[in-house]
Amino acid sequence: MHNRGPRRVGGCLEEIIFLSALDKPVLIIGGGVAGLAAALELDRRGLASLVVEKGPNLGGQARGFCCKALEVCARCGACRVGDLLQQAAQRPALGALTQALAVAAQRQGAGWEVTLIPQEGPKPTSPALALERPLGERLLVQTGAVILAVGHQVFDARKKSRLGYGRVPGVMTAGELEETLAKGGLPGQARRLAFVQCVGSRDQALGRLYCSRVCCGFALRLARLARYLEPGSEVTFFHMDVQDYGQAWRAELAEMRAGMRFIRAIPGEVRPGAGGPLAVFAGPDGQPQEEEFDLVVLATGLEPPVAAPALSEMFGLTPGAEGFLTGGQGVLVAGSAGGPRSIAESIESAAQAAASAAEHLVSGQAPSPEVAHA
Amino acid sequence: MPRPTLCWVAAPGLEGLEPPALAMAAGLDLDQGGALEAAVVTVPEVQAPDKLRARLLGRPVQWLDLAAELGGGGEGHRGQRAAAALSRAAGRASLGTLPPLYSPQPNQRVLVAGQGLAALAAARQAALLGHPVLWALSGDDPAAAGAGEDASQVAGLAAGLPEGIELAPQTELTNLTGAGGSFTAWLKGPQGTARQRFGAVALAPGGAYRAEPAPPGLAPDLSRPLSACQPASLASAQGWRQVAILAGVGQPATAQGFARALATAYALQAQPGVQVTLLFREALVAAPQGERLYRQARQAGVLMARLGDGEPRLADQGRTLVWQDQVLAEDLELAPDVVFLCEETGAPWPGFLDNNLLWPARSRLLPEHARLDGGRTARAGFYVLGALRGTPAGEDRLAEAAAAVHDLHDLLGGGAAPLPAVRTLTCARCLTCVRVCPHGVPEHVEDHIQPAPAACLACGICAAECPAHAIAPPGWSTAELMEGLACGLAAAPAPAMVLMACGQSAMPAFAELSRSGHVWPAGLLVLPLKCAGRVGLELILRVLSLGAEGVLVAGCHEGMCRSVTGNLRARLATGQAAGTLSDLGLGPEAVSFLHMANNQPQALAKAVEAMYARLGAVE
Incomplete structure (x- = not known):
């Protein structure tokens, strides 16, 4: 699938893939939504690419998301991952290696030489697609441009220990609820649901002075789906502000406001109660108030990817706003690695990364490095 | 009728099946490497070995994804299912129909109509990919920014315009027909109206600010749009003491509009003797730096007044704003010297798109749709970008324009499906296909139906709806589907x-x-x-x-x-x-x-x- 040739490096023979030749010019690190989209956008431009993914499956975190449609599509974008995988499978110029980790990079002219090593990882969660080929041995890749599409990390709710996650039974993250719903159905007899927003976002104490942007839409759609699956259930939505997602969303939001209880306060504490987790929050008069729920769902925010410092160092990048990645010469950033982005926004940002990478290949100089979006 | 041959390509999921037995059950010959009339292959075309693809070139082939159709179960069960699936494919292959040989020649020219970042980025990318671009500018200057855009970003991008962009200043797109590969555009310029042909069209007007409506009854001399608050005319020169800024009160704001309101509030609050009150319903902090702006403004002393539904009321001949504080549950009053109204960028929907004979209604052309991203509309080859679509200024507009150009490059380069075949002799010119095609592919030209060369996505709606069976996507006609299903159901x-x-x-x-x-x-x-x-x-x-x-x-x-x-x-x-x-x-x-x-x-x-x-x- 690539031009291959052995080369002697430091006394031992290594396999080397030449991507700097015109047919495979771009290396994409990360095989999630943004990485796949970047590969497709490059392919539409007539440029081939190689996607390297450290996990066993392509599709990234979004592959585990559930469809949030009731009868009508909720435009959450979760199924776009399936679309991308399907489109990628139909394009022969697009290559992908799974269980491959980029560990070193060296500038070479206007391009890069990147070292990949096989990554022992968890077993694949879904049966392998024809596209997913695990990396077998250490590889050196020469490439004209690199797109970093390593995604984001989800805030660890244990760091907000007063909210009871990992301590109080019945407290889970929105990501866990999503997984449960993807498998079909609410856990147990969850009749009284509480959603707590901004866990790890907009938080001065944590030094996170940014909005994660996607959680309001994501959590409210999950809440609506939960109510639909369990018709008698009551939803309380603890929030600071409800963010805006456009015209159609506003109409949906009006319906949600009519069907759920919106409380403009974030609980200060969640502790075990007699019949489920007990949330303590400021009531409308500012006085503390307690209420028991069956399930408390924490909408955890988006954090910079774990690999951000290592990648910044590897490619000589200056850290971006809030710790997310920014691009540099011949290095472009796509998707939520550059700042909190929804699935749709990640796909679009990949188009820009692909266009900039293509321009860099022509001029040997990226036109405008991606500005972090946080 | 050609007798199809089974080309068995082993793939994950096909283990344990016996090709010779299956070939016999499905009425196929098993490939021995000799000459072939027609073929059924067990994997999709991209997964087939190059040698096999070369051998099958120009022959009727059914590419199955057999593993995807099969599933698990005992050997006998899977064999039965495989035989039925292969029979279906064999039935279709035995018809011997080839995809029609056609040479669509999509027009490669791209029309970009508009001004500002989105138009500039689209023109630039299309030209870089080798498309001749006509950029119909509403003004004279290609480096002019649209409302809310960063002028230096636009100017920087305009400084290095690639070759292949023809500028048409002061030109307006007044009418448009067609679809991907074959658009006809009416362009009204200083020299009059001219009709030109294009392969793809991107609509990217620069947009303008629109202020949110003032609360009904507010004294008219008090209110002004946010963009009227220029640094030169700042508070001290005007003698303002109390300034109110409404952000998302008269109508919902966006994160971008709210961020501008915050930035203005912060700048005014820094003026000596000025107290700014920001009135809003939701703090929309999702824009870049939004949360930091919000905190910064609050720390600088901007009063944050969160309103409930339906407020504020007016008193004192429209000179005093009254609302209820949500925590104190008391009425608060403010008699401001000036009221700034938050603005959003937008552009008017072009009139020619309201022609319901040529264009579908807006809800069908440009629905809020998870699959129509990257500037795409339902009409293949026609893109709506930037302010007209409501995309925030900045990187998002660049990304959207890049995605749109990639899509049009793909379509015009042969990425669209093969053209639906229209049998002119059976066609009754009832225009059903013209009416039902969501992508605008069939066009009624000189008494026949002519499909646009680079717009078809092979959805097959036309074939399902055509009362005369005159139109079919290649390989997907009712006759072909039925032949396959008849064989498959028999097995x-x-x-x-x-x-x-x-x-x-x-x-x-x-x-x-x-x-x-x-x-x-x-x-x-x-x-x-x-x-x-x-x-x-x-x-x-x-x-x-x-x-x-x-x-x-x-x-x-x-x-x-x-x-x-x-x-x-x-x-x-x-x-x-x-x-x-x-x-x-x-x-x-x-x-x-x-x-x-x-x-x-x-x-x-x-x-x-x-x-x-x-x-x-x-x-």
């Missing part, structure tokens, strides 16, 4: 049922279940389709007449169909078929429709099981 054990599976939702989910070893009923035959829109009433009834005892049509959720109406048409056809069955005294439950997404395999498995259980009960 499928009773009770047989057919799943008509949309390629965007049901088929990927079906393939995933098959790969993970889900055991499908022996008599279940899959008909993979590009879009559920290909299913019409006729197809369902004919499949039932062939002996299928049940038909399940599975398409996307409402609002998710790539071809906008394909799923709704399929659902309608399913309902009509059920009605027909019940009129005939037969069980309407033999047909049903399922809305699903490609990440809901369990819903599909459940629906198949439910229908199969019903068939068993009827038996």
Whole structure:
């Protein structure tokens, strides 16, 4: 699938893939939504690419998301991952290696030489697609441009220990609820649901002075789906502000406001109660108030990817706003690695990364490095 | 009729099957490496070895994804299912029809109409990809920024314009017809109106600010739009003491508008002797730096007044704002010297798009749709960018323009589906296809139907709706589908049922279940389709007449169909078929429709099981 040739490096023979030749010019690190989209956008431009993914499956975190449609599509974008995988499978110029980790990079002219090593990882969660080929041995890749599409990390709710996650039974993250719903159905007899927003976002104490942007839409759609699956259930939505997602969303939001209880306060504490987790929050008069729920769902925010410092160092990048990645010469950033982005926004940002990478290949100089979006 | 040969390409999921026995069961010869008339291959074209592809060039071939159709189960069970699937493909291959040889020559020129970042980025990228670009500017200066855009970013991008962009200053797009590869545009410039042909069109007006409505009854001399607050005319010069800024009070704001209001509030508060009050309903802090701006403004002393529903009220001849504080539950009053109104950028919807004979309604051309991103509209080759679409200024507009250009480059470079074939002799010129095609492909030209060369997505709605059977996507005509299904159903054990599976939702989910070893009923035959829109009433009834005892049509959720109406048409056809069955005294439950997404395999498995259980009960 690539031009291959052995080369002697430091006394031992290594396999080397030449991507700097015109047919495979771009290396994409990360095989999630943004990485796949970047590969497709490059392919539409007539440029081939190689996607390297450290996990066993392509599709990234979004592959585990559930469809949030009731009868009508909720435009959450979760199924776009399936679309991308399907489109990628139909394009022969697009290559992908799974269980491959980029560990070193060296500038070479206007391009890069990147070292990949096989990554022992968890077993694949879904049966392998024809596209997913695990990396077998250490590889050196020469490439004209690199797109970093390593995604984001989800805030660890244990760091907000007063909210009871990992301590109080019945407290889970929105990501866990999503997984449960993807498998079909609410856990147990969850009749009284509480959603707590901004866990790890907009938080001065944590030094996170940014909005994660996607959680309001994501959590409210999950809440609506939960109510639909369990018709008698009551939803309380603890929030600071409800963010805006456009015209159609506003109409949906009006319906949600009519069907759920919106409380403009974030609980200060969640502790075990007699019949489920007990949330303590400021009531409308500012006085503390307690209420028991069956399930408390924490909408955890988006954090910079774990690999951000290592990648910044590897490619000589200056850290971006809030710790997310920014691009540099011949290095472009796509998707939520550059700042909190929804699935749709990640796909679009990949188009820009692909266009900039293509321009860099022509001029040997990226036109405008991606500005972090946080 | 050519006798098709089975080319067995081993793939994961096909283990344990015996090609010779299956070939015999399906009435196929097994490939021995000799000459071939027609072929059935067990894997999709991209997965086939190059040598095989070269051998099959120019022959009628059915590329199956057999592993995706098969699923798990015992060897005998899988063999039975494989034989039925191969029979279906054999039936189609034996017709010997080739994809029509055609040489579509999509026009490669790109029209960019508008001004500002989105137009500039689109023109630039299209030219870099080698398309001749005509950029119809509303003004004179290609470096002019649209409302809310960073002038230095626009100027920087405009400084290095690539070759191949022809500028048409002061030119307006007044009318447009056609679709991908063949648009006709009427351009009104200083020299009058000219008609020109293009392969793709991107509409990207620069946009203007629109202030939110002032609270009814506010003294008119008090209010002004936010953009009127220029640094030169700042508070001290005006003698303002109390300044109110309304952000999202008269109508919902966006994160970008709110961020501008915050920035203005912060700047005014820094003026000596000025107190700013920001009135809003929700703090929309999702824009870049939004949360930091919000905190910064609050720390600088801007009073944050959060309003409930319906407020504020006015007193003192419209000179005092009154609202209830949500925490204190008391009325607060403010008599401001000036009231700034938050602004959003937008652009007017061009008049020619309101022509309902040539263009679908806005809700069908540009619905809020998870699959129509990157500037795309339902009309292939026609893009709506920037302010007109409501995309925030900055990087988002660049990304959107890049995605749109990649899409048009792909379409014009042969990425669109082969043209639907129109049999002119049977065509009644009823214009049904023109009416139903969501992508604007068929055009009525000089008394015949001519498909646009780079716009078809092969949804097949035209073929399903054409009353004269005159139009068909290549390889997907009713005759071909029926021949395959007849052979497949003959080989499928009773009770047989057919799943008509949309390629965007049901088929990927079906393939995933098959790969993970889900055991499908022996008599279940899959008909993979590009879009559920290909299913019409006729197809369902004919499949039932062939002996299928049940038909399940599975398409996307409402609002998710790539071809906008394909799923709704399929659902309608399913309902009509059920009605027909019940009129005939037969069980309407033999047909049903399922809305699903490609990440809901369990819903599909459940629906198949439910229908199969019903068939068993009827038996």
